[in-house]
Amino acid sequence: MPPDPAAPQPAPAPPAKPESDWWLMTRKFLKKGTSIASFSPSQGPLCRAMASHIDYDAAKCIVELGAGTGPVTAELLKRVKPHTRLIVCELDPDFCVRLRQRFPTAEVVEGDATKLADLLAERGITAVDHVISGLPLPSFPAELRNAVIAASAKVLTPNGTFRQLTNMPWVYMPLYKKYFAEVKFQFVPMNVPPSGVYTCRGYKPDAPGAPTPAA
Numbered sequence: 001m002p003p004d005p006a007a008p009q010p011a012p013a014p015p016a017k018p019e020s021d022w023w024l025m026t027r028k029f030l031k032k033g034t035s036i037a038s039f040s041p042s043q044g045p046l047c048r049a050m051a052s053h054i055d056y057d058a059a060k061c062i063v064e065l066g067a068g069t070g071p072v073t074a075e076l077l078k079r080v081k082p083h084t085r086l087i088v089c090e091l092d093p094d095f096c097v098r099l100r101q102r103f104p105t106a107e108v109v110e111g112d113a114t115k116l117a118d119l120l121a122e123r124g125i126t127a128v129d130h131v132i133s134g135l136p137l138p139s140f141p142a143e144l145r146n147a148v149i150a151a152s153a154k155v156l157t158p159n160g161t162f163r164q165l166t167n168m169p170w171v172y173m174p175l176y177k178k179y180f181a182e183v184k185f186q187f188v189p190m191n192v193p194p195s196g197v198y199t200c201r202g203y204k205p206d207a208p209g210a211p212t213p214a215a
Ligand SMILES: C[S@@+](CC[C@H](N)C(=O)[O-])C[C@H]1O[C@@H](n2cnc3c(N)ncnc32)[C@H](O)[C@@H]1O
Pocket: 035, 036, 037, 038, 040, 041, 042, 065, 066, 067, 068, 069, 070, 071, 072, 089, 090, 091, 092, 095, 111, 112, 113, 114, 134, 135, 136
């Protein structure tokens, strides 16, 4: 017998509860390992440190690399001025969906940080004041790490900064000194775990993977 259209319809199922940021990150970590390298989103004190000590009045363009579920993005968005473009670059499509849901007005770019110059050129950007990296650079293979840092250096202004978060304070100071002439470390003791931010300036011509100058 065909269904009676006048019969009472069952109530629609309630919308599925969105997966939490924490669980999304854990699931991605279990699936992808070293390209995520963290089983939970960064905590507030570290995210605030990543977004601090930036001259937001002067900045014309800020790029975030490896935004994940967006805890650092949220802090940057609280601070950027209307004249500044914030480009949020993330490789994983599911994280990009989450970022666009959370920050509908943000410029979220699904792409590989090693292709940063091209991704920015497509958007009419040739110079960046600050690159804010949440990428797990130390756990990347050396070639990938070299490519990300070289790609960032290519677009940074002469006084621009490359900022890198870490959950292992000071350990990677020698690593970043191979790439940059000036490396400062800000310890963030109130984070769980105690963490920090490297602020790097002046990409070295002899950095690992630096492009060889044309003869
Ligand atoms: C450790 S998670 C950090 C997420 C977030 N910034 C935070 O602090 O919670 C690293 C992020 O980098 C992204 N990622 C890894 N390789 C990438 C690449 N080549 N280009 C852009 N994003 C990348 C991962 O998908 C992941 O979201």
